[in-house]
Amino acid sequence: MFSHWIRRLSTRLWAINVAAYAVSLILLSSAAIYLIDHFPDALGRRQQMESVRHIVDGLRFDGTGQLLSVQLRERQALIFRLAPNDVKYRVLDATGRELLASTSADPKGKGDWPWLTQDLAEAAGTIAPATIGGKVFTVATQRVSSGTRIAYVQVAESKQFVEALVTAKIEPIPATAGWALLIATIIFGLTLPLTIRHVLRPLKEASDAAAKIDPYNLKTRLSSKGIPSEIKPLIDAFNGALTRLEKGFAVQQQFLAAAAHELQTPLTLLRGQIELQPEIKQRAHLLRDIDLMARQVRQLLHLAEVSEAQNFSFDDVNSLDVAQEVVAFLDGKADAKQVKLHIEAGETQPRIRADKSALFILLKNFVENAINVSPESGVVLLTIDEASIRIEDEGPGIRQDHLPFLFDRFWRAPDSKYDGAGLGLSICREIASAHQWRLAVDVLPTGTRFSVWL
Structure with missing residues (x-):
């Protein structure tokens, strides 16, 4: 599993x-x-530029472009309040004069004390190192314009703060x-x-459809709808193989039927000629051989017919009536061998969906084989119910190693004592397959039982 x-x-x-x-x-x-x-600096720089952007977004100007205030989100404002010595911002005008600040940048309280030595215009859009109050900072500068006025936003973060921030995030x-x-x-x-x-x-779905294809529906083709393009060539190849198989099977069946039909007429004429010439030596032996050949031809015709699905005509059939017709048909053969044919059936009349002629051929082949293997004064029993038809004989039985070959075409047991072509049981298998019936063989203490499960 x-x-x-x-x-x-x-x-x-x-x-x-x-x-x-x-x-x-x-x-x-x-x-x-x-x-x-x-590369922790990359994360610190990104964080610092976000802080600059938040401050720029929070700037408020009056109608003349004069800076009034800055409104920060609670989270941003909290950072500047909790760590005023490590994180700070200020807004400067174009001359470098401080307009707004989170805290005084000059320890001595001078608001215009610069953080960077370079010109503000040159520093705009950059992050540069700086020393503020004896501590190492990085300063981000951003240019802001409002009307004709220009301002610069700077955010300074200490190296110690950036390292702690990066560590906390990592x-x-x-x-x-x-x-x-x-x-x-x-x-x-x-x-x-x-x-x-x-x-x-x-x-x-294609696999399920392929599993249902058998000799009775070789015209079926697999649909390529919804099949991935990588698998579509396989489906097309399989359909092509089915087409070639269908043509080959049709040619085979046509040849089989044509050969059988062509043989029937000369065999009939040959038998007639022999019967009209009583002086022919071994006349009885020749007639016997001709009858055997005629029987084989008939079986070939039956095999060709039952191998084509269109040859079946399904209807509601009384299986007991068909069994009685078979017994009546083979009654002379049974009498000649002193074998008794007996039918057992329930009170209800079992009706099944089947081709009546095909069912007759199937039962005839089974019963005829049972007669052939039965001893004198033996009994061939047909048991019929709604679920199955069983044929039992009192013959010598079948060897276990022969069971796998019983339904193969032209196979005959090496120790077989009666004439035959080895086609009767093959015909039965074809008929059962067309009706979706199941065949079973049981070796009994005395004889054999063939079962047809309907």
């Missing part, structure tokens, strides 16, 4: 996709952690990434089978 599950295409697709998904997440998470861990990443990887892989693994089943559904 496990090996079958492993060999399934859907299982392999599931395993490969889940593994690829997990490896991809691991590689992406590892790359992100490595970049943040080895530490939970491995654990978070691990849990995210586990949860995402589980969800992906659970939902992927549904996707695979949906994708492979056309292939399964």
Whole structure:
């Protein structure tokens, strides 16, 4: 069971996709952690530029372009209040005069004390190192215009603060990434089978349709609707093989029927000529051989007929009536061998959906074989009910190693004591297949039982 599950295409697709998904997440998470861990300045710079943007968005001007105030979000304002010595901002005019500030940048209280030595216009849009109050900072500068007035927003963050911020963001990443990887892989693994089943559904439908094709519906072709383009050539090739098989089968059946028809007439004429010439030596032996050949020809015709689905005409048939017709037809043969034919049936008249002529041929072949193997004063019993028809004889039985070959065409047991072409049981199998019946053979303590399960 496990090996079958492993060999399934859907299982392999599931395993490969889940593994690829997990490896991809691991590689992406590892790359992100490595970049943040080895290039913390990049994260600090991004954080600092976001702070500048928030301050720029919060600036409020009057109608003349005069700066009035700055309105920050609670989270941004809280950072400037909690760490005034490590994070600070100010807004300067074009001359460098301080207009607004989170705190005084000059320890001595001078509001115009510069953070950078370079010109403000040159510093705009950059992040540069600076020493403020004896501590190392990085200063981000952004130019802002309102009407004809120009202002500059600067945000300074100490190196110590940036390192603490980066460390605080990096530490939970491995654990978070691990849990995210586990949860995402589980969800992906659970939902992927549904996707695979949906994708492979056309292939399964084509497989089911192919399994239903047999010699009776060789005209059926697999639909390529919804089939993936990679598999469509396989479907087309299979349909092409069916077309060639159908043509070959039709040619074979036509040859079989034509040969049988052509043989019937000369055999009849030959028998007539022999009967008109009593002086022919071994006349009885020749007539016997001709009769055997005629019987084989008839069986070939029957085989050709029952191998074509269009030759069947299904109707509600009383199986007991057909069995009685078979017994009446073979009564002379049974009397000649001193074999008694007996039918057992229930009170209800069993009716089945079948081709009456085909059912007659099937039962005739079984009963005729039973007569051939039965000893003198033996009994051939036909038991009929709504579910099955069973034929039992009192012959020597069938060897176990012969059972697999019973229904093969032209196969005859090596120790067979009566004439035949080895086609009777093959015809029975073709008829049973056309009716979707099941044939069974049971070796009894005395004799054999053939069962037709309807």
